[in-house]
Amino acid sequence: MTGPAHFSTRAARAGINRDPGHQGVVAPIAISSAYQRADPNSPGPYDYARTAAPGRDLLAEAIADLEGARGAVTVSSGMAAIDLVLNLVGSHARIVCAHDVYGGTRRLIDARAEQRGWQVDYVDCTRTAALKAALNTPANLVFLETPSNPRLRITDIETACKLANAAGAISVVDNTVLSAALQKPISLGADLTVASVTKMLNGHSDMVGGVVCATDPDHIEALKWWANAAGATTGGFDAFLALRGLRTLPLRAQAQSETALDLAERLSAHPKVTRVDYPGLTPHPGHQIAKAQQSGFGCLLSLELEGGPKAATRFVQSLQLFTLAQSLGGVESLSNIPATMTHASMTPEARTEAGISDTLIRLSVGLEDVDDLWADLATGLNALRTRAAKRRGWKADYDDFRAWEPVKQKAGWEK
Numbered sequence: 075m076t077g078p079a080h081f082s083t084r085a086a087r088a089g090i091n092r093d094p095g096h097q098g099v100v101a102p103i104a105i106s107s108a109y110q111r112a113d114p115n116s117p118g119p120y121d122y123a124r125t126a127a128p129g130r131d132l133l134a135e136a137i138a139d140l141e142g143a144r145g146a147v148t149v150s151s152g153m154a155a156i157d158l159v160l161n162l163v164g165s166h167a168r169i170v171c172a173h174d175v176y177g178g179t180r181r182l183i184d185a186r187a188e189q190r191g192w193q194v195d196y197v198d199c200t201r202t203a204a205l206k207a208a209l210n211t212p213a214n215l216v217f218l219e220t221p222s223n224p225r226l227r228i229t230d231i232e233t234a235c236k237l238a239n240a241a242g243a244i245s246v247v248d249n250t251v252l253s254a255a256l257q258k259p260i261s262l263g264a265d266l267t268v269a270s271v272t273k274m275l276n277g278h279s280d281m282v283g284g285v286v287c288a289t290d291p292d293h294i295e296a297l298k299w300w301a302n303a304a305g306a307t308t309g310g311f312d313a314f315l316a317l318r319g320l321r322t323l324p325l326r327a328q329a330q331s332e333t334a335l336d337l338a339e340r341l342s343a344h345p346k347v348t349r350v351d352y353p354g355l356t357p358h359p360g361h362q363i364a365k366a367q368q369s370g371f372g373c374l375l376s377l378e379l380e381g382g383p384k385a386a387t388r389f390v391q392s393l394q395l396f397t398l399a400q401s402l403g404g405v406e407s408l409s410n411i412p413a414t415m416t417h418a419s420m421t422p423e424a425r426t427e428a429g430i431s432d433t434l435i436r437l438s439v440g441l442e443d444v445d446d447l448w449a450d451l452a453t454g455l456n457a458l459r460t461r462a463a464k465r466r467g468w469k470a471d472y473d474d475f476r477a478w479e480p481v482k483q484k485a486g487w488e489k
């Protein structure tokens with residue numbers, strides 16, 4: 075190869091031809107916990123698998139390369155990756171954190187803050203003025219997540235990281251929702267990225283893992299030190315699975331984004347849907363920034379339906395192709411009600427502040443055919459209509475919402 079290869083080439087070749095033992099095209103699953111020494115006074119390249127292991131190194135190297143980072147440390151979950159980053163700030167630090175980060179992130183930061191005497195300010199980082207005001211006071215760490223999960227709010231990474239650095243803070247972006255295939259925060263000025271490998275990066279919902287990517291050699295060294303000291307490392311089999319998943323990341327990310335955009339558009343036009351959050355839709359408040367800093371809009375979308383929490387529950391329970399389960403970014407589509415599932419660990423006040431209502435529905439769009447997914451959603455929406463009709467004494471069983479229109483008008487149910 076001359077010059078740096080394209081993203082898809084680097085992804086497809088992740089960990090290929092890296093088996094010095096047997097020249098396997100694919101590296102073997104390295105599960106040994108201990109490595110033989112010739113000399114008690116000096117270890118070989120590997121010594122003990124908590125510190126380093128071949129499969130984990132291949133995975134970290136591949137993700138660092140795709141993120142455009144100098145180095146990466148892989149750990150046992152996305153939360154372990156975030157906790158690893160939190161080791162970079164000492165006691166009595168000040169942390170500025172996006173107010174609508176993943177629920178688990180907020181739970182962890184709050185608990186660590188209590189333990190370590192940190193001051194944490196949760197800020198709507200999509201509003202540059204609010205972030206600027208928060209960073210008039212020096213800070214040690216600024217934690218961003220864009221697009222945010224589940225409301226898909228967009229933060230201008232370049233502006234936010236500049237403000238963070240000017241306030242003396244390390245800037246961190248949680249890149250889980252899009253992955254390096256669709257967004258490269260480090261090229262936009264972030265010091266660190268974290269991601270749940272469990273989601274888009276692996277993409278097959280068969281392992282749990284996390285990664286921290288960094289550019290500053292001191293950060294990399296400190297992260298490696300803490301990963302070894304605290305021991306939240308990636309197992310050999312999980313590293314193998316994630317490396318295998320990574321090779322198809324660009325294709326998956328592109329296909330899932332296209333399908334999600336198509337579904338977001340169809341859902342927006344449906345009379346039973348009152349709001350769709352998807353940065354690919356032109357009216358989305360973050361659309362222009364998303365277009366500029368992302369190379370795709372991602373697999374995640376959220377929506378609100380007419381009706382209360384019962385209608386939302388009935389809808390997700392009626393779906394066949396969207397499995398009701400709390401994760402995202404896999405090849406299989408999933409549905410989720412954040413208030414009672416992924417974001418249940420937040421207080422009701424924190425959820426309200428982050429715009430997560432009890433009726434919000436989040437969909438993770440997989441690799442199924444878009445028409446099959448739409449048929450599933452449309453059937454779910456129309457079933458709600460039929461039940462409403464039954465409640466009102468109508469003998470109706472429409473499976474196409476257009477057929478329902480005249481009946482709706484006659485009954486005077488227009489909103």
Ligand SMILES: *Cc1c(COP(=O)(O)O)cnc(C)c1O
Pocket residue numbers: 151152153154176178179219223248250251269270271272273282283284402
């Ligand atoms: C899932 C998720 C995490 C946590 O990752 P785990 O692998 O589940 O520990 C962190 N951030 C975001 C945005 C997530 O979606």
